[in-house]
Amino acid sequence: MDKVAAQKEIARLTREIEGHNYNYYVLDNPVISDAEYDALLSRLASLESDFPEFLALNSPNRRIGAKVSSGAKTVHHTTKMLSLDNTYSVEDLRAWHDRVLKGLGRTEAVCVAELKIDGVSCALTYENGRLVMAATRGDGEEGEDVTHNVRAMRSVPLELRSVDGAAVPAVLEVRGEVYMDRKDFTEFNNARQLAGDEVFANPRNAASGALKLLDPVESARRKLRFFAHSFGRIDGFRALDSHWEFLMAARALGFAVNNNLCRCTSFSEMASACSKFQEMRPSLAFDVDGVVIKVNLFADQKLLGETMKSPRWAVAYKFPAVQATTLVKDIVVQVGRTGVLTPVAELEPVACAGVMVSRATLHNFAEIARLDVSRGDRVLIERAGDVIPKVVKVVERSSERIAVSKVPADCPVCREGFICADEGMVAFRCINPECPKQLERRLVHFASRGAMDIEGLGEAAAAQLVNNRIVRSVADVFGLSIEQLMGLESFGPKKAEKLVQAIQNSRARGLSRLLFGLGIANIGQKASELLARRFVSLPALMAAEAGELTAVPEMGLVSSQALLKFFAQEETRSLIARLADYGVVMLEGNIPVSGRLSGKTFVFTGELVKYQRTAAGSLVKALGAEVGSTVTKHTSFLVAGAAAGSKLEKARGLGVRILNESEFEEILNA
Ligand SMILES: [Zn+2]
Structure with a gap:
């Protein structure tokens, strides 16, 4: 390849790779697999090594640079990074809103409500479209230089995107939160635990620690992400009139902006946005601790001004505390839908994050040993994101220590299943495929909102169906009659009819929900969606080979193997045949196919x-x-x-x- 062609190709690959980062992190819509992405990176790297004169400062291969030699440099923020006032109740929020209206002398002011990400505040400075500096908030006036680690984050654009050839700002200091997804955090913590390293209490601590590391390779392992939410300075750009307009511009320039945003005109809209966001909290991919509400128009913000500490035009509505301390009454072992044994602490009921909590997960037996927790201890619990709270640490030990960290010899539910350990010796599972507890959990998962969404088939109903031996497989659900249900405790004719109707309607949910509902190891909601989109029908997916599976974004080697293994099982094939007999739709979308009713x-x-x-x-x-x-x-x-x-x-x-x-x-x- 001659020099001119190489230079062109390097520029093209750079654009393509950064375009994929944009698809993945900003649009949340990856279009290539990780393997294809890596292939692009290595193709670029080989060209760059053949033609080092074209190796750009902002090459995707230079995201991860050299270690910095010593502790962090201090950065002085050009405009102070103020903190927000907190409110903890709807009444406080109303008082803030009243003050805003009074200050503006109006009866209405449009505000923007957005999720408050529980991360580390940072300011990223771009000059002529290039990232030149990233600093933590610090005390608001001075922060730490963390440029080397922020550059390594793929969700941060190294160069701003120009939309339709329009100019990018001459100077932009964008502000936002650096955070870690819960899934990445859990994986990271598990790996640390296996390696015998200390685990982090929450994703924020892990993110904060990662930003301060000297070695960007180490920092990049924690898969940090960035959401933009405001700016400190913007010069040489079209005039922006409102916060909303800024957010849209930020997204167009290449920043990830959280999608959970809404414009509210009245106080009641604002209050309902807060409660809607609070409801979403457990299902989000990352930790949040409240809602930020800002007056939308910059002219109004200017009019309201700020105090020494915080702006008058913005406020944080904080969600209820997620931690509480309570007494461990007992430690029991639960069996999950894949047979995994999970030790659970039964607690003296305590209010936490707005609900009464009476049990908390201890994850696995190694965790019991690590926490050294026993019956009678007082513990700190946390209900961060997951619906199931977890035990963080022991705050006061009881005088009697009862050893409970031993793995039971047989399944505590069926008493028949052998206990078998996974390769890492962390998880232990009951391998009896007919273990009733496993079936019960599989049913609940199958009927859950993200899966087949069968209203009325929750834990209580599932337990009754399994214990009365009415349902022996997920497919049996579709054959349930009103009469059978009425034979169960707590099912009257109305309730039974409603459930049967919900079950029949659920048959049309489509392939992605069905796949997710089947609860295949390592296949989550996102992977199910992408697989369904790619293969359209279940038979096509079942016929796919490993290479075709790994070509789907989100599908790695492990999840592809898990899928192949699942489809190879005799039980799976007969389950799917039965579901098909019941008329469960195994297609995605409204794709016309030839079938029994073609042409009608x-x-x-x-x-x-x-x-x-x-x-x-x-x-x-x-x-x-x-x-x-x-x-x-x-x-x-x-x-x-x-x-x-x-x-x-x-x-x-x-x-x-x-x-x-x-x-x-x-x-x-x-
Ligand atoms: Zn069992």
Whole structure:
């Protein structure tokens, strides 16, 4: 390759790689696999080594630079990084809002509510579009220079993106939070534990420690991320009038901005945004500790001004404390859906993060030993993100120590399953495939909101179905009758009918939710979505080879192997065949396929008893039919429920075949 071509190719690869970082971190929509990404990086590296004269300062291969030699340099912030006032109740929030309106002399002011990420505040400075400095907040006036570690974070653009050739700011000091995803944190902590290193209490501590490391290679292992939320300075850029406009501009310039944002006009909108965010808290990928509310217009912000310590135009609405101390009444062993034994501390009930907590996970037996926790101890518990709180440490030991860290010899539930350890000797599991507790947990997971979303099939119902031996496999759920359910405690006719209806409707959820619901090891929600998008149908996915699987973003070697192993099992194949017999949709999206009902068009009208209309539509689509919105002479069937209107008359006029619900069901299940 000649010099000119090499230079062009280096520039092109650089753009492509940074484009993939943008897709991954800002748009949350990766389009290539990790392996393909690494291949691009190494292709660039080999060109750069052949043509060192074109090795750019901001090459993606130079994100991770040399160690810095000594402790951190101090950086003076050009504009002070103020902290926010905290409020802890809706009344306090209302008082703040009243002060804002009074200060502005108006009855309304648009505010922006956004999640408050529990990370480390940092300021990133760009000159002529290039990252030149990154510093921690420190005391607000002076922070530490952490440029070498921030450069190593792929979610931070080394160069600002120019949108449609528009100019990037001459100087931009963008502010935001450096944080660690909970998943990355857990993996990182597990690895430390295995290596015998001290574990971190929470992702924020791990992120803060990582930023201060001298060696960026070490820091990069912690997979830090960055969300932009404000700016200290912006020069030589189009005029921005509001905080909202800034956030949109920041995203366009290449920064990740948290998607959980909303503009509120009234106080009630603001309050409901806060409670909505609080509800989302457990399901987020990262820790948050509240909501930040800012007056949107910069002109209004200027008018309100600031105190010595904090701006008057912004406030933090803090979520309830996530830690509490309480007494350990007992330590018991639970069996999860994959058979893993998890020791759990039963606690004297205590309020934590807004709910009463009476149990906390101890993760595994090594953790019991590490914490040296025993019955009768007072412990500090934390309900950070996960719904299940965890024990952080012992705060006061009881005088009697009862050793409980021993792994039981047989399964505490079925008494039949042998206990087998994984390679790391950290997790122990019951290997009895018919262990009732495992089935119960699998059912609950299958019916959970992110999976098949079957309302009414929670822990209590699952336990009854399993213990009464009505359900022996996940597939049995679809054969449940109202009569069977009514035979159970706490199921009246109404509740039973509702559950059967919810189960029937859930058949149309689609491939990605089904995959996630099956609870395959290492296949989470995101991977399920990407797999479903790529393979569209379950048979196609089951026929895929290892290479095709690892080509999907989020799918590494381990998860691909887990998937292949799962599909190779005889039980899996018979489970899937049974689900298919019950009419569970194994396709993603509304992709027309050839099927039993190909070439037919259905129109629905009126209320059906057993099916929501969209669910009924998905079911026939999965069999190859089309769904129309109006009756024409090309309509094959009009499915008419109660209170059918003009469509029914039109169908009669055109001689279109009309089906009642049970006739429809016959066709569906033929
Ligand atoms: Zn068991």
